[in-house]
Structures are given as structure tokens and as C-alpha cells.
């Protein structure tokens with residue numbers, strides 16, 4: 072029988088949240104904290120969800136709300152309604168939410184309205200672009216969280232500028248923990264979709280942000296930029312982007328090779344073996360730095376400013392000429408600085424201690 076004591080509800084729904092939860096769930100278990108994991112069902116394809124649970128050995132979610140895809144309002148509302156029921160039934164002591172997706176906001180909002188405290192992993196990030204759905208999700212989730220677990224000093228400073236200092240902790244980034252923990256389990260490059268062209272002979276790309284996929288001219292610019300690069304470009308295709316390319320009748324050619332989304336371990340192997348990573352993903356920008364692979368970010372701004380300041384990341388937006396020139400810069404002068412702004416690889420452990428201290432303090436207060 073499980074030990075008695077407060078229960079933490081962890082809510083996940085999208086690919087990067089599974090990776091973050093893999094680290095935190097392990098740390099919570101090691102600290103003797105009881106957790107129940109809820110999957111909202113925001114991501115549901117095998118290669119976007121189950122594959123991660125299997126290969127990262129994440130505990131089976133207690134519940135899958137199977138909310139699926141939809142417009143922002145519809146998807147967030149369905150999650151809110153379902154999560155409210157879950158929280159009323161389970162009455163957890165704390166809701167643990169991750170990152171900046173619709174699952175994050177719905178969970179934080181459902182919890183706080185029931186007077187369940189919220190802990191936000193990856194608090195304090197800002198792009199300062201309110202047209203991004205993620206920026207809205209982050210700002211609102213931070214606003215209603217009691218424990219704000221920041222991956223880097225920039226995030227702490229962003230919150231301080233907004234007048235938020237209570238409950239703010241510099242925990243480090245659980246994505247760095249994941250990169251270190253799983254590094255030894257990544258397959259050899261010959262076991263991946265890059266077996267041909269082989270180690271060091273390709274660029275790796277991912278594209279999925281709404282600002283790029285929902286704007287035909289931006290998506291066209293990115294595809295054109297990738298097609299024109301001097302080595303093959305492997306692009307594990309997010310289903311959102313696949314659907315848009317189909318709608319727009321875009322059939323990539325030139326250097327660009329579309330492949331199915333890959334699991335995290337295969338992704339680590341690809342990230343290490345690529346000449347340059349080109350991406351609009353938040354997680355991939357940092358992983359490029361963790362694995363010392365230069366990164367070209369296909370956005371106009373980034374939350375992860377340290378990667379740019381250290382010389383490992385260049386922002387190009389969706390302009391094909393800027394993409395070509397950034398890759399050319401890295402090809403002729405690869406970055407050399409060593410930069411570790413995202414903690415020491417023990418963010419998960421620190422988060423578990425902070426959660427435990429918070430719960431103890433709360434029960435002490437009665």
C-alpha cells in the first residue's frame with residue numbers, strides 16, 4: 072500500500088512535457104513524494120506520446136483525458152472541464168504544471184480555482200511576443216502559481232521585473248538533466264534515420280510553431296531556406312507542419328528530407344551528429360547547446376537568450392537568405408565558448424526538495 076501523505080498531481084499533454092515529467096517524476100519518487108500523473112491527451116499519435124512514455128520509462132499516467140486537437144478555446148475548455156473533475160475527486164495538495172502549452176494553462180487554472188496550489192516548472196520565460204499562444208499561457212500560469220521553478224537566471228529576472236519574487240526559485244532546467252541522464256542511452260547514428268547520410272554529413276531541422284506553420288509565406292521561406300543548404304537536411308515532421316504542407320501543396324525538394332517524428336533517444340543521437348540544428352522549437356535550441364551543436368533559430372525572438380549571447384544560436388526568422396548565411400557562418404567559424412546557463416543537471420532533485428519543503432510548510436501551517 073502507498074505511504075500516506077499529500078499527493079502531487081502532475082499534468083502533462085504535449086511532447087516536451089513528457090520529457091520534463093520523466094525527470095521530475097523520478098526525482099519526486101526518490102524524495103518519497105506521492106504523485107499521480109494526468110495526461111490531457113493534447114498529443115496522442117504514438118510517435119508524439121506513447122513512444123516517450125515507453126523509452127523514457129515514465130510512469131503510466133493514472134488518467135488520460137483524451138482531449139485531442141482543437142482550436143485554442145475548444146481544447147483548453149475541454150481540458151479545464153475534465154481537469155476540474157479530476158481535481159475535485161483526487162483533491163491533490165499541489166498541481167505541478169510544465170512549460171507553456173494549453174495543457175499547462177488549463178491545469179493551472181482548474182487547480183487554482185479549487186484553491187489547489189500550483190507549481191510551475193519552467194516559470195519566468197518570456198518572448199515578449201503576445202501573439203504567441205505560449206507567451207499567454209506562460210504569463211497566466213506564472214501569475215497563478217505559488218511555486219515558480221525557473222530554469223535560468225533570465226527567468227528569475229523576468230519575474231522580478233513583473234514584481235513577482237515570492238515563491239520564485241532558480242531550480243535549473245530539467246531538460247539539461249534529461250540530456251545528461253539519457254545521453255548514454257542514445258543509439259549509434261547507424262541506428263537512426265540519419266544512417267545515410269551518416270555522422271556529420273547532415274543538418275537537422277524541426278518546425279512546428281504556429282507563427283511559422285500558420286503563415287504561408289513564413290513556412291514557404293523556411294522550406295526554401297532548408298532546400299537550398301549544402302548538405303542533406305533531415306526534418307522529423309511534426310503532424311501540424313505535415314498537414315500545413317499538404318494544405319499548401321508544398322512538396323519539399325533539394326536538400327530537404329522529411330521523416331516521421333523520432334523518439335527522444337534517436338533525437339539525441341541526431342542532435343549530436345548534425346553539423347547544425349535549424350529549429351523553431353524551444354527545447355531543441357537548448358539541446359543544441361547541451362550537445363555542442365550550433366543552432367539556427369527560425370524565429371524572430373527567443374526565450375533562451377543565453378544560447379544567442381554565447382554565440383551558439385543565431386536568429387534568422389523565416390528568411391531563406393538569412394538561413395543560408397547563418398549556416399555559412401557556423402560552417403566557417405564554429406562556436407568555441409563553453410556555456411552552461413541552465414543548471415548543473417540536478418534541477419529535478421532541487422524541484423522535488425522545493426515541492427517537499429512547500430508541502431511540509433503548508434501542512435505545518437495547518
Ligand code: UD1
Nearest residue numbers: 085086113114115116119140141171172173204205310311
Ligand atoms: C503544442 C504547444 C506548443 C509546443 C508543442 C510541442 C500549445 C498552444 N502549443 O503545439 O507550445 O511547442 O505542442 O510539440 O499548446 N496533431 C496530430 N497528432 C498529435 C498531436 C497534434 O496530428 O498527436 C496535429 C493536429 O492537427 C493538431 C496540430 O497537430 O491540431 C497541433 O497540435 P497542438 O497540440 O494543438 O499544438 P502543437 O503545434 O503541437
Ligand code: UDP
Nearest residue numbers: 086087307332333334335338352353354355
Ligand atoms: N523531439 C523529439 N522528436 C522529434 C522532435 C522533437 O524527441 O521528432 C524532442 C526534442 O528533442 C525536445 C522536445 O522534443 O526534447 C521539444 O519538443 P517540441 O519541439 O515539440 O516543443 P517545444 O520545446 O518547442 O515546446
